[in-house]
Amino acid sequence: MDTKSALHMAYTGEAKAALRLKVYAEKAEKEGYAQMAKLFRVIAFSEEIHGSRALKLLREVKGTEENLAASFESETHVADVSYNQFIKQAEAEGNNAAVVHFSQSQDVEEIHAKLYKEAMNHFMEERETTYYVCKICGYVSDGILPDECPVCSAKKDQFVTFD
């Protein structure tokens, strides 16, 4: 394995570990283990630092305009190709929970792509807005807190505000 592959493996491995540990922290919190939840969150943050350093060493982080374009491409691909395959597979196996998850994620990825496209079109403006994100399905609303999530029907108290 060359160094580039090793850096890529470190980046993806650490990114996965960080996410897994955050979910473990949520679980520990629910079970009433506040200190264990803190430990998982601390290690998750540390793994994120490892993942970020590896990613920066890969020199894949460009300027913001290019990063927006790359993010738009990747969202479009994920929505059109990856999630389509995932949905077909889960349908074939009759895994309805996975079908719902993949379909809702696909809808949200299309919205991500739209948000990037708009940002690219108004790149120099730095338009100020508040975003609202559904904690259940990840739906992102720009400027409006909906009464109900249009993707998964979660109520408005399930939204996290980014202002």
Ligand SMILES: [Fe+2]
């Ligand atoms: Fe996305």
Ligand SMILES: [Fe+2]
């Ligand atoms: Fe939702």
